[in-house]
Amino acid sequence: MVYIENLVKRDFKPLKKSCEKLRKVVKSGKKRYRDDDRRSGGRDRRNRDRGRSSYIEVQEQQPAEDSPEKRLTTLLIILGDKMTPKEITTNIDKVASILKSEYSKLETHVLKTIKNCFIELPMNFMELPMKSYIYGTLIGLVNVTRSDVGVKVVKMTSQTLQQCLNEGNWRGAKLSLKFFGELTNANVISPRTMLDVYDDLLTALDEQNLKMSRADTIVYIVLASLPYVATRLRERCPDVLESMLAKIERYFYARERTILDIDGSVVRKSIQPYVGPNVPYEQQDMLELLWTQIQNLKSNDWVCPNLLKPWSEYDGVLITADQHEVEKFVVPQEFGGMNNSLPTTSFRIFVGLDDESIKEHDVSDISYFIINDVVDDILDIMEVNRKDCAKYLKDLPYCFAPDTFIGKDTTVSAAKTDVKVESETKMETEEDSFPNNWTNDNPPSVDTTNTNQNITANFQLEQIIVEAIGILFDRVDIMDVECCYRFWNWFSHHLSNFSFIWNWKDWESSLQFDPLHPKVCFLRETFQKMVRYSYYERIKSTIPDEFSSIFPIEPSTSFKYEDSTHPLHDLAETLLGKIRKRASNEDVQAYFKEIVTALPPKEQDQTIRDIFVQCVLMQGCKSFSHVLNVIERYLPILQSLNESPEDKLHTVKIVAEFWKRNTQFLGILLDKLLNYRVIDASSIITWLFTKEMETEVSKSYMWEIMKNTINKVISRVKQVQYKLDTLINPRTDIIDITSDVDKKVNSEELRSLENTLSNVTREQKEVLLALVNLFVGMLDERLKEYIEQDIQDPMSQYWFWWAYGFFKEIGRCYQPQMSTFMVTLETVIIDPLDTKTNPIIANVIEMIKAFGRMKEASVVEDLS
Structure with a gap:
């Protein structure tokens, strides 16, 4: 780690003569955070609707590598990286001096960089909300002698918060409030002003017929940011703080009565990750749990020992600075993107265990929420940047006070610091990331929470992941079915990043259970998914022979007419030969007329459809591109053979029979035929519920095909609705010259x-x-x-x-x-x-x- 202290020890005259070591790091290709090529070789997994042109536009706006702007940006980004509290305060002093002297020259860039560091906004590259306490203190120090900087930062933060409220960007609103709290700690704004900001938001609770989803969202972002500034508010404005909390408490009483009135317990029960009578812990509503944590924090005199407070080192200096006013905020009447319009339930792993070596976390402690919230932000914001997601998760202890995490063999060298950094984030990060992946409506990309934490992880972290997997496997029979499905998807991908190495012998005893027992199905489906990530023989060689009964058969085709003894073998071979020679649609149709007389009258259409579809699939079986080429070439014939619902159902069954040994190809082929309108959604749904499919009820491919089919139908509605809305309400900034x-x-x-x-x-x-x-x-x-x-x-x-x-x-x-x-x-x-x-x-x-x-x-x- 190249510390800022080393980067700025030379005179700063001006930026171009500083940070020589940093320049070497950048030129060597070692990225500090999201550099311009951060999406190379991949795609934007979090916001798929962002246009490539916009991304290129932003790329072009990035400062040159050797420019003062670039070096200042890097200084701000690495501030706090792997630093002890003492090192943080030392380097805050140095960077504050730089900002004071260089702000006039780089005002726009400084404000933009600070904004990007504390909040997540579309197309920004440097979202570091876990360091807001550093940037708040930094601005406070600069504000002491350059109050104009404080004014600009407060104004920028105000505009950002209002923009987030207008757009329904609730994560952004939460992070803006969190940064306001740090500015309060640093005396840039007064505690009373901070409480006025909260009051502006909570005014929405006074509305008549208040939507619970609206109120939940506002209360959540207020409570989520409160722990960071509560000490200051209690010191300076205890009565106003108490009044605000009383209002929130009244809302929770009213909320509970509303939930009882509408029988909301049905919803709460239906979203619990564990089901049945033997759940390992009480599954609580997360918003109610947050309120309990806030009440416990209040009982502890608002002291949260886990938070770093670098501003406390400068109280004597910060008190002399000017404080600035904040504009009044308005929560729009209509807003989208609520934090969650339904209750969410906690999903925990390291609880209810007999192992005395595992210390259970006290979920009623506010630190449980704070760490959970930071991990959630890192996973969501940095989903597009896997490497840095892993970095910030692994370095999470440096964002909290020493002794927050229980550690082993992680004492920082005494020559470097007088503070011991306990850096084992294992149980916290694992327990916080699994819910993100398994219980959200739209979970992050499966490899985000998997690869990021593990590729760069140390041996101890790998061991705790193994332990977590073992605990979850033991509980798989009391999990919600959807959680089971996500578990084997995640686990198979996890193994693909570690050469598919696992101690399968530990789970051998599960083979004695019923073939449909969740543990047996978990193993079978994991093997099936693993084959997709590699090749069959390699995976088979890693699995003990004892598991052969549930190991999938080798993926292959099932060409019905391959057997030379089949009565229609010669007809099919002739047709296949024509397709291989790329015969025209007319030639193929002519061949149908030749062979139709040789077929039973009542089965002519069905037989021709069966032979033709099988031959098309056989010709294209080498790869996806092969089969798409063949389908596109003979699309008119395929459509003409599939005009009625019965015809389409028959084609679905033909494809299913042909690819019964390769369910991955089966799902893709049905999806492509659906896109080409050869078959329709109803035919696929009907096939999934045929009698012969009842035995497949525990297999993931069946449900993947079902969901993909329904999603396709729903997507068409959304696309047409969007086009219609755009036509009715075009962009107002375009002059109408039609x-x-x-x-x-x-x-x-x-x-x-x-x-x-x-x-x-x-x-x-x-x-x-x-x-x-x-x-x-x-x-x-x-x-x-x-x-x-x-x-x-x-x-x-x-x-x-x-x-x-x-x-x-x-x-x-x-x-x-x-x-x-x-x-x-x-x-x-x-x-x-x-x-x-x-x-x-x-x-x-x-x-x-x-x-x-x-x-x-x-x-x-x-x-x-």
Whole structure:
């Protein structure tokens, strides 16, 4: 680590003569953080809708490598990296001196860099919210002699917070409040001003018929930022702070009553990661848990020993500085992107264990939230930069006070510092990152929370990950089914980064369980996923022979007419030869007419479809590009052979039979045929619920195909809706120079889009109705069998455990779409059921309705 102290020991006359060591680091290719090429070789995984042109535009705006701006940026970014508290204060002094002398020359760049460091905004490269305490103190020191800098920073932060509120960027709003808190600590703004900022936000709680989702979001960002500034507020304005907390407390009482009134317990129960009577801990609502943590912090006189407070070293200096006013903030009436319109539940790993060597975290302590929150920010903000995500997770102890983490063999050299840095972040970062990956509606890329932490990790961190995996495997049979699915997806990818090495013998005892037992299915699906990440023989060689019974068969094709004894072998070979020679569509159609007379009259169409689709798949089996070329060449024939729902269902079955030994290709081929409109979503959904597919209920490929198909249908609705909204409400900054003729064309386009939207919306409703109907029919039939067999608890049957679990996930995932036709759904599907005999199915529908009630719930009590 090249410390700032070493970088600036020469005279700063001006920036161009400083940081020679830093220049060598930059030229050597060692990136400090998000450099301009940070996305090379990949794609923007977090914001896929960002245009490439915008990215190139921002690239071009970046300062040159040897410019003063670039060197100052790097100084600010590395400030605090792997530094003890004493080193942090020393280097804050040095950088503050630089800013004071150079601010006039680089004002715009300094403000932009500071803004980028404390908050995450689209297209910024340097989001370091875990260092806000450093930047707050830095601005405080500069503000002592250069109050103009303080004014500009406060104004910039105010504008940023209001922008975040207007855009529904709630993470950004939280980080802005957090930075305001650090500016309060550094005496840049007064504690009373900080409380006024909070009051501006909490004024929304006084609204009549306040939406609970709106209130939850505002209360969350206030409480999340409060621990960082609470000590100052208690010292200077205790009465105002107490009044604010009393208002929040009144909201929590009203919130709980509202949840009871709408039967919100149904929602809370449905989103818990662990299910059944033997859960390892009490699964709490995260917002309520945060309120409990804040109350405990208050009981502890607002002292949070885990937070670094470099500003406290300068109290005597900072008190002499000018304080600045903050503009009044307004929370828009209509805003999107709520933090979460539904309650979220804690997901913990290292709890309820017999191992005395593992110390359980006290979740009621505010430090549990603070560390969790920082880890969550790092994972989300740095998802596009895996290497630096790992770096900041591994170096997390340096962002907190010494002794925050329990460590081994990590004492910093006594020659370097007089402070011991305990740097084992293991249990905290692992326990905080797993929920991000498994319980979010839109989890981060699977390799973000996996590769980032592990590739650069030390041996101890690897060991704690192994321990976490073992604990989760032991609990897999009490997990929600969706969590199981995400677990084996994550685990297989984790192994792909470590040469697929694992001590499988530890889990050999699980093979004695039922083939549909969650542990057995976990192992089987993990092996299946591992094969996708490598090649078959390599994976097979790493798995002990004892697991051969659940190891997948080698991926291959299943060409129905390959056997020379098949009566249609010669016809298929001839057709395959024509396809290999790239015969025209006309030639192929002519060949159909030749062979049709040799086929049974009632099976002519089906047989021709079967032979042709099989031959197309056989010709394209070498790779995805091969099969796409063949499909595109013969697309007119494929479409002509698949005009009715029965035809399309038949084609889906043909593809499934051909690729039954390679489910990855199967999923991709069905997706491509769906894109080309050869088949439709209804045909895929119908196939998934055929009798022969019931044995596949615990296999991930089935549910991946199902979700991908539904997502495709929903995506079409969103795309058309977006086009229609854009046409109706074009950008206001573009001058309207269209002629009357153009406007007439736009009217025609408007009618066309409205018709298209009606069609795709109807398709979405039909597909989801069919999906629920098929799910209910399948589960109802199985429940009747259990009644005949005198099975009292259907959840004790693993087939039902999987099927019902995925049904519940479908209800959770697509509740927004299903809520638009709940009356139809209940009338057509639920009412005919005997819900007294089979209440468990109706529970899912009730869950969907409860989700809708929760999202629309209003708190009607007066909280003023």
